[in-house]
Amino acid sequence: MRQTPESGAEPLQNVRPSPRLLAPFATDPGKSRGRRIAEPPSSTRTPFQRDRDRIVHSSAFRRLTHKTQVFITTEGDHYRSRLTHSLEVAQVAGSIARVLSLDEDLTEALALSHDFGHTPFGHEGERILDDLMAGYGGFDHNVQAYRIVTRLERRYAHFDGLNLTYEMLEGLVKHNGPPSPDGPFMAEAELEDLDLTSEASLEAQIAAISDDIAYDCHDIDDGLRACILTFEVLREVPLVATVIDEVDAEAPGLVPVRRTHEIVRRLLTRMIEDVIAETIRRMARAGVATARDVARHRGRLVAFSEEMALAEKALKRLLYRELYRDSDVLAAREKAGRVVRELFEVFASDPALLPADWRVEADSEARRLRRTCDYIAGMTDRFALGEHRRLVGGTPDLG
Template sequence: MLAPYAQDVRQSRGRRLSEPQSPTRRPYARDRDRILHSTAFRRLNHKTQVFIYHEGDHYRSRLTHSLEVSQIARSIARALQADEDLTEAVALAHDLGHPPFGHAGERALDAAMTDAGGFDHNAQSLRVVTELERIYGGFDGLNLTWETLEGLVKHNGPLGRAGKPVPEPILDYCQTHDLELDSFASLEAQIAALADDIAYNAHDIDDGYRAGCFSFAELASVPFAARHLDELDAIFPGIEAARRLYELKRRLITAMVDDLLHETRERLAALQPASADDIRSAERATAGFSPSMLDDLGQLRTFLYARVYRHPRVMRIMGDAEDLVVELFQRYRSDPAALPPEWRAEARSNDPRASARHVADFIAGQTDRYAIAEHRRLFDATPDLR
């Protein structure tokens, strides 16, 4: 029972390469399954979210983060009568293009690729699912539906507005397969993007506290967290820290989801969309948080930047990680023989931009531990990243 504004799979624009329909799965469910079974998705298990994999067994990786995003996104989609399979597919694929060491690796590759089109993890996700994942006999990539590709590229909103440049790989792809970059994506993709915000705001509190980056008393300086901590203390006085942390996280997620549902329903009531294309052509995003929640989340993010993302320990490790990625890039560019045999030929291309992009593709696919092992193989000294 989908709402009129949901993306109707029967109205799908299909796949770039036509394939027979599955007798047991709808196209968006098939997209989700292809993403889940991809090698790029498995590699997320050893890619940094905030803390590197060897720092502890319980910190989120890109894989566990993506699974949490998909759970939240699917629940929201169900409540709004949107297509759950499409929502889940976009949620699971949204971080496929992340390089090792999270945003530190992304910054390093973007700087290294300054003269070759730069590096953007969303654009890299598109490259993964349309070109780099090479497991099927009849095509490169995963041959996903247009709607999943659109959601992957535009889940954070239209591209190219307000003079902001569109990543080069996305522009290149759209020359032959137009994803209509100047419009919003489906409601399903918008839900996936906001589920990402909900997940990382909650689990970065969890991981940051476990890492000793802040105390409950310090977190209570954030009004959004303080309200729920006070509620917890009234219900469970003297509760142990681990339970208090989990109860706080679940209440924060619930508050964000409830606010998102209320605000989005109000926007839907005002817009009265009769189709998914009405969502795409709207003047603003249809899914969103209320102004008061945006204020709360702004204060929370300010706290997380100061206490977690910019924590001296995190900054030191990620600074070393950036250097490691840059050194790998420079070595592979100057010495293609340092690459695995199957990656060497294109790295020797006479087109320096194409060669640089090829090297960036190889590094972006690496896990944290593979990148560390490669650096140890190629250099005399490798940072410990601890």
């Protein structure tokens, strides 16, 4: 039987999200500055929970399923895509935020959306679009993520974008540090209501370093699976060599897939625990006690220790040399770049080929080309290949 207030049920309008015990230096959802377009508060979710949920339900999030991480998505079902990478970043980030008593919802929302602005075919697609748009502001995937959540998503009746909280928007803009006065973000409209000079929140800093952790560890997994990396090559990095030796001593004779997983998960644990310990040390040294102290502090508080930072840089150098610059990977990227370039040229030369809701009146060439760039940047790998076959032909095989 349906309950009524008279029968003892509490009216929904009186329900409020249960408060969490957050550290005083956390970003408090109860003190959120709100949203650009005012909305009634939710009776069951905090503002940052709503941000996270809007991100998960967005079209941009779904498109990450078929966007390249390192390996073109046509190459195999088990390699990571932008979506699986983003989920892994969110897991790492949430683990760190939980230990530090920070807001996990804001942290996870930032992690889940950090790659929204990536083009089809990974960094190669970004490089091509940046080159093609050089005379019109260029292209930057972080700026594009901001454009998506403030303008390009069109799902709601009363606003474009997702109408995320100011804390979320500032986290997207500043997660790699306050933007440079002459950087790509400065060409964006609607930045004047954001605090761009202070340091990013701890939640945003965690999302940023979690991206590095997930990238490093899981690219090892994908590189070994693709038989581009080998265990012996990975031994060139002392940190990885130590972990390999530890795994081999504890569980000799493991088949490669189990050996790989054990190595990767232990590397993840080492990096996560190092960040937590170093962050606590830095906050204590700086006397950080409140969220305001975090904003006023100059420099990163969430970071690797000096020893781990050196190890992580050594691992990145090895991955760049052995994986990202592998001849087969580079050959696939070159073909993918050609697809992006030729698609842009086709749509730029004949805007009528764009879907009706993507066409704009040609009041300026810059606006028309930016619209073309936005459309291509939002494509998945497979959609871009399909459009290239339809409009250009001679589409290269990227597998």
